[in-house]
Amino acid sequence: MRKFKEFIVEKLILICGLFCILVVVLIFIFLLKEGLTLFKTVPLSHFLFGKNWYPISEPAQFGILPLILGSLLVTVGAAIISIPIGVGCAIYIAEVAPLKTKEILKAGIELLAAIPSVVLGFIGMITLVPWIKTIFKLPTGLTALSGSIMLAFMAMPTIVSIAEDALYSVPKSYKEGALALGATRWQTIWRVELSAASSGILAAVMLGIGRVIGETMAVMMITGNSAVIPTSILEPVRTLTATIAAEMGEAVVGSEHYFALFAIGIVLFLISFAINVTADMFLHKK
């Protein structure tokens, strides 16, 4: 009887492990099933490189190039802001800050990670957007730049905590060796530790960017959502994620529009898949 019970429990445990694979497969299958239907009527090249996203006009146009460029612009902007600040903060926490400060800073970073994106979007709307509008004298503050700044904040907790881990796990002997040779702490950090931790830091950056690309609510609330090819960072843009979130509510299940939004989902899934697998490889490269 005891044997039988254990047999059942152990099988259950295995099944739960396998469930994770099942979920990933299911996500992919369902995205494909709905998304690929679009390509019966719309050629793939028109979808990926079409310059117009007019999902409900007659005839509808499903070109996601403006959305891809919107996502790209916002992401690049966020990366430019968040990578130096995030990595700098990680170095400060890992190497410079005294122990007490370190604990407080880490708690602060965790706090930032915990703030829901809709709350950040709300705060961005109320504070950042008007500032951008007045500083740059724009007709609207809902721009790619506002999105980039807000998203940089969402990427930072990821970048800081993973990069800090990577720096922390550099063997002490490296550091002591360099210091013993008369290098200053900064020289040690710059020449020795950063290169020793480089693959971890790279992974941190990639995961941070992954977070930015996938972010939805804040972006939808503050980038202005106009689906045109952006020419400047001070213009409104619309991202892949925001398009899905904003339009799925109105799309009729089974319509071309509905399938197009799933096709965007496939694109997002593939991007995040590529980023995560690469980052994971960097993290486990030893």
Add this chain to the structure above:
Amino acid sequence: MRNPRRTEKIAFFFLFLATLLIVIPVGLIVVIIIQKGLPAINWQFLSDMPRQGMRSGGIFPAIVGTIYLVLGAIIFALPIGLLAAIYLSEYSKDNFLTRIIKLAIVNLAGVPSVVYGLFGLALFVVFFKFGASILSGALTLGIMILPIIITASREALESVPDSFREVSLSLGASKWQTIRHIVLPNAIPGILTGTILGLGRAAGETAPILFTVAAFYLPRLPKSIFDQVMALPYHLYVISTQVPNVDEKIRYGTALVLLALVLFMNLIAIIIRYQFRKRKKW
């Protein structure tokens, strides 16, 4: 010649500046929301239905909805996540299957939340015909927090020293007995911490519930798990972008309630972790 000491000073100053650039805005965000949201908070705001197209009244149904969704997500995700973590840390051998499972979890953790929403829509709402309902939303959120629970639980399980396992096995306990009586009890704080962090995440997410459960305006409480509900994050989104002329106080108040709920969960997780570290016996 450049003076290395001075270079160091300048470099450290910039590092400090980078840190301030993160910490100060975080502090500001929290302070602003508390300062402007607190005047809106009173018993009526928390316990009343929204009125006049959400321009007055309270946020009670949104609070209830969020609680239902979070509970539903955890009922679904905790057992599966915990067992999957036990599989990975205690049973799995280093083979192809295990690598695939680990890869799957890494990917689940990185899938954008709006894609979870699409998935929930396609599988639960349309395919299983649950409709936009608490059930669909909770399952979607549950799948979203699964990787968080698995990763945290696995770390907690693996931090239990192997020597305890060996001792237990050497006394003739079976593998499952060892896990059940020695490994799990010592991993519980870590598992709890991860679970609560997952809960916090589920409570704050909007995109996965957009098309699976969230109701725009529904001033009554749900009667069954097949009902739609309002939810705090979606409600905040709605009153700040979709409904014109909402009193700013109500917006800030809603943001404060949501933030407080999420931070409260994180605080509990931090306290558990701290207590556990202090009491750790090995």
Add this chain to the structure above:
Amino acid sequence: MVEKFIIQNLDIWFGSIHALKNLNMQIYANEILSVIGPANSGKTTFLRMLNRLNELEVNFRRDGSVKLDDIEICKMNIELLRKKVGMVFALPLPLPLSIFDNVAYGARMHGIKNKNKLRQIVEDSLSRAYLWEEVKDRLKTSAFKLSGGQQQRLCIARTLAVNPDVILFDEPCSGLDPISTAKVEEAMLKLKKDYTIILVTNNVKQAARVGDRTAFFLNAELIEVGETGKIFTSPFDRRTDDYIRGKFG
């Protein structure tokens, strides 16, 4: 003399490392067999083979036959084997439980639920490990509150509580002071009456003090085994003599 273990043509590998080479030996009932040898000589592998604890390693492989009471141990139910062959580890390793629960753990896992019976087993085992008098008033406190020597005797009591035939000691005194060591050794000598004891030790003098027979391992091979007196006065192999005299190790 009754043979407890019969080991024939045993080889053990961990991946590409050949950890035990072509081992043939017998272990007799109610003897204390001391096992000595330098680090990485295979003595701990030998010990952990007897209760199949080596199998926890992922790349473990073995070949040959090991019989306990004439039954091949690989064919025995593994929990039953480990119940019969208890083990005391190198460092005192109490489980994170109370003193009482530590001792009662094994018995509970084997299905004993009756409270009075458990109490009887705990008292009995602690007495035989010479610990009862010291802890009888604080059985509910954490086992981590005990001193190192007390913890090690608790581990012995915990092993006794499942009522084994054989007890394996893996360098049980390596972390202990001389007085605690003496107490543990005293316990071993008394236990010999009822149990077969195999003692792996780094301390050659300890092997001489408590062992009826002594086995010397070097580079994964058994060099020789025999009466302790004989090994220590006139060993067959020069390497044994060199090791005992401290020329290497």
